[in-house]
Amino acid sequence: MGRIFISAAHGGTEAGRNDPGAIAGGTTEAKEMIFLRDLIVTELRTRNLEVLAVPDDLSAAQTIVWINSRARSLDITLEIHADAASSPSVRGASVFYIAGNDQRKKNAETVLMGLLGRVPQLPNRGVKPDTDSGLGSLQFCRQTKIAALLMQVGFISNPEDRALLQNRRRDLAIGITEGITAWNQANNPDQPTPVVSYPNINININGQNYPEQGALINGNAYIPIDLVDRLRVDITKVANLVRVNYRQIVYIKAVDLRNYNVSIAWDSATRTVKLRSILAVCPGQIEQIISNGNTSELELQIFLKNNNEAALTQFPELPKFYREEATLEGVNHDLAFSQMCLETGFLRFGTDIQPQQNNFAGLGGVGGGAEGASFPSGRIGVRAHIQHLKAYASLEPLVQQEVDPRFRFVTRGVAPSVHQLSGRWSADLDYGTKITAILRRLYESANLL
Structure with missing residues (x-):
């Protein structure tokens, strides 16, 4: 059985100062998530599961480094957040997963249903690909080397959600624990193979089949790094892309290219990852305000x-x-x-x-x-x-x-x-x-x- 890494969002040092996260109702997101995380860790350990709690003083980037330096292939990780909105009426729980990964989507549904099964008073905001987040991607989901989900437990800016966070912590912790436990069981086969071997996948770029194959690693499509130049993407100076050495070739997670204006789609019937570069549509113009639009x-x-x-x-x-x-x-x-x-x-x-x-x-x-x-x-x-x-x-x-x-x-x-x-x-x-x-x-x- 794999181990479980739990991270409470915020609380570390960002840009030279402590990051409390969202602040509302006389409390902070960091404080509430640390309280909840500690209860989740306790509940998981009562189930004889091996749990690693990420230190609270780490930045977001340091958290990922800390997990990656300790993670093994069958481990999983969850980071818990409390959301905030300008309107105090907005509320509910959701889980983000890496876009285009159906397996991770199912894992997200499992974890969210575990929470809502114990605390049905929390509205269900559903599971969402990280591309639906405000920044268009979530580094915790993308840069960790193991299966990762990001949960928004509720809205700290909403009085009802905040009351649930503070008055029903143990119920929330038990629900999340039950979801994580089910996820961990689904992620770990009874007899894991000791030899690292990943299924091959096909690659299609801008409608053309690429002669080299990629690999399906932990449910994510990975592509050889040498084809990235064909998409006019320069990642030589980008250190935070997930890179994997496999079969004496360096592979990168295909979905990470979405940050460089490359769309990613998956055809399960043909086991093909389909890449399309927007630079072929409007080269050099994607971020320029004075340029031509392309939509009708x-x-x-x-x-x-x-x-x-x-x-x-x-x-x-x-x-x-x-x-x-x-x-x-x-x-x-x-x-x-x-x-x-x-x-x-x-x-x-x-x-x-x-x-x-x-x-x-x-x-x-x-x-x-x-x-x-x-x-x-x-x-x-x-x-x-x-x-x-x-x-x-x-x-x-x-x-x-x-x-x-x-x-x-x-x-x-x-x-x-x-x-x-x-x-x-x-x-x-x-x-x-x-x-x-x-x-x-x-x-x-x-x-x-």
Whole structure:
């Protein structure tokens, strides 16, 4: 039977200071997760399972290194988090797994059902691929060398979830323990083979079969590192990709290439991992604000509706507005639309800005009020968004009359790349990464990736 690694999120040192995680209701995410983790460890040990608790003073990166330096092939690991949202009504538990891995998805369902079976008062937010997270990927799921899941136990910002975390810790711990135990049993065959041997898989790149085969390792598709150049990806300076030496060849986990604008799909019938590079669609343009978009109005509509069934009820022409207004100013409408999806939660809003303000990008007013700017129509709101993007990305004059209330306050041309909006448009230093994560999902939805 493999061992179990348990990590309580946050509590370590990040960027030179202690990271408490989310803070709400007089407590911190780190504190609550450490309490819960300790109970889970106790419950697992009463079942005669070997458990390793990750030290609390490690950073997120150090946590992964700590696990990888001790892990063996049949071990598993779970990291527990408490989520937080701007609205205190948002609540529930979920589990993230590495995208495209059906085996890990089943493991995630097992762990989540263990928790909800003991604490049915927690709403079920389902299991989700890590590509649905805010950053588009979760390093804990991807960089650990063993099977890994990330659980969000509840929302610390919600009073009901917080009460469950604090008053029913043991029930939560027992439920999670039961889920982990079932996962561990499913992950460990009765007679593990002592010889390392992995099934071969086929590789398809941009519709063409690749002559060399990959390997299926712990349920994940791995590909030879020498084919990465064909996808125009330079990973020579990236140290945190998972690399495996097998058959005297270095392999990397295929799903890790998704961070480099490569889509990954799995065809179980033919045991083929299918890779498609967006650089073949729009070379050099994926992150440039002043560039051409690639999606149609219908593709934008489908993507928006798939993420919010009611999105087009109030703003049925929004995809059309983004294509038309962005094209006039030379702005990439795909990027602008993805930013809108991030800022509004796919038109759910839920922040200080209300739908009737027609403010789709969190634009502030000239007076600096908390409520943000308002615009007389959806088209004018989109126009202001596009103009603000152009202010950051270009020195060229506006084609249409200025409607962006803060256009004149922007240092023109300071952010030609969407990543340079981080810390400028938003104080979030991962802001650009979150926009491109949505952009990749848009291109996957439109079969451009």
